[in-house]
Amino acid sequence: MSISSSYRNATLLRCERAPYSFFSAASSISWGRNKTFVGRTNKQISVKDGHGAVWRISFVVASNIALLLIGPCILDLDFWLIMQAFRAARKSLCRVSSEKMDALFRIASVFQGGISKARGPAATLSFYLKQLGWSIDRTGQIHLHAFLSFHFLRISYKRLLRFAVQAWQDKLMTVHTQRFRLFSFPDIDRVSTVAILKRFSSGQRWHLIRDISGGYQTQQQKHKRAFDADPSCNFCGQPDTKPHRLLHCCMFASTREYHQEIVQYLNEPDCLLTEFPVCFVGPHTDLLLQLQFRNPKPVFASEALHFVQSKKLEQNPVHWFTDGSCFHPENPCTRYSAFAIIFGLASDDDERKFWGRQCAVSNLVPPTLTRAAVGRTSGEQGSSC
Numbered sequence: 001m002s003i004s005s006s007y008r009n010a011t012l013l014r015c016e017r018a019p020y021s022f023f024s025a026a027s028s029i030s031w032g033r034n035k036t037f038v039g040r041t042n043k044q045i046s047v048k049d050g051h052g053a054v055w056r057i058s059f060v061v062a063s064n065i066a067l068l069l070i071g072p073c074i075l076d077l078d079f080w081l082i083m084q085a086f087r088a089a090r091k092s093l094c095r096v097s098s099e100k101m102d103a104l105f106r107i108a109s110v111f112q113g114g115i116s117k118a119r120g121p122a123a124t125l126s127f128y129l130k131q132l133g134w135s136i137d138r139t140g141q142i143h144l145h146a147f148l149s150f151h152f153l154r155i156s157y158k159r160l161l162r163f164a165v166q167a168w169q170d171k172l173m174t175v176h177t178q179r180f181r182l183f184s185f186p187d188i189d190r191v192s193t194v195a196i197l198k199r200f201s202s203g204q205r206w207h208l209i210r211d212i213s214g215g216y217q218t219q220q221q222k223h224k225r226a227f228d229a230d231p232s233c234n235f236c237g238q239p240d241t242k243p244h245r246l247l248h249c250c251m252f253a254s255t256r257e258y259h260q261e262i263v264q265y266l267n268e269p270d271c272l273l274t275e276f277p278v279c280f281v282g283p284h285t286d287l288l289l290q291l292q293f294r295n296p297k298p299v300f301a302s303e304a305l306h307f308v309q310s311k312k313l314e315q316n317p318v319h320w321f322t323d324g325s326c327f328h329p330e331n332p333c334t335r336y337s338a339f340a341i342i343f344g345l346a347s348d349d350d351e352r353k354f355w356g357r358q359c360a361v362s363n364l365v366p367p368t369l370t371r372a373a374v375g376r377t378s379g380e381q382g383s384s385c
């Protein structure tokens with residue numbers, strides 16, 4: 001029930017965005033009776049009616065934040081189009097000759113300008129990469145982070161999507177919303193925020209996302225758009241702001257008594273949650289990302305190598321086992337994992353079973369199992385990345 005409700009809401013939001021997003025695909029299209037589309041920016045579309053008057057229609061830009069947080073995918077159609085373009089480009093490039101591939105990467109690496117100057121697949125690919133703040137060089141390496149590069153065709157789609165989501169959320173506030181007050185805030189940590197939102201019921205989650213997206217306006221916000229709106233709180237007459245509603249309004253004093261610890265935390269002067277209740281990207285995120293991709297490869301013990309070589313000369317198989325563990329698995333951004341590679345010394349299955357039964361009672365590691373190497377996982381951490 002909750003899944004279908006969430007899916008329905010997500011579908012409705014995507015449909016609401018669809019007409020606006022696809023306007024960018026045409027320079028002039030018919031728009032209803034006697035109306036012609038004449039332009040689009042990130043903030044609004046312009047439509048000219050039959051009398052020549054131009055109407056400017058603002059997007060519900062705050063919905064971009066909602067589209068980011070509904071999860072598991074970003075529902076913004078602009079983002080969806082970029083990923084579809086990457087998918088199509090990778091599929092096509094796998095079928096062309098190396099000469100054509102080199103030519104495409106060469107053109108893409110030097111293309112400058114916007115979508116109006118893009119005249120072919122290479123320029124269009126370069127344009128979409130730039131939409132995410134990325135670039136590509138003549139060898140096909142895409143630079144998607146200050147210290148990380150991957151080949152456009154050899155990076156997995158899952159990893160490409162992960163970094164694309166990261167890039168999208170990095171510029172969400174400044175490019176895709178009009179929440180000027182939030183421009184100086186840290187970026188949203190989408191994965192952590194979505195993980196916390198998932199703990200609530202579907203109905204509660206929807207209200208929370210609406211609040212994060214600015215769906216519930218205070219009287220002061222209404223007053224900025226309509227001067228006849230009263231900026232005062234409906235309950236106590238004080239200026240109606242988010243901090244007032246959450247921390248000061250006498251109407252909700254009894255509710256705050258049950259949550260004194262969090263109220264105290266929210267009252268701290270540098271707390272940003274009263275204005276924007278999301279998880280923020282931490283100051284060590286980039287460092288952590290670097291560490292994840294710079295973990296050294298495991299080194300095999302010399303005894304293990306000698307054993308394997310002798311088994312190979314005897315033409316006997318070697319039985320390998322792997323095991324791993326992950327700390328803080330609930331959060332893909334901060335979890336970290338390690339693994340061990342074990343090989344078996346038992347000469348046959350009977351010996352392996354014997355020592356297995358013997359050690360199962362005392363919960364010891366069978367002497368026939370020897371560690372060959374241990375290491376930390378490189379790249380995405382955990383088993384479900």
Ligand SMILES: [Zn+2]
Pocket residue numbers: 233234235236237238244248249250251
């Ligand atoms: Zn009040």
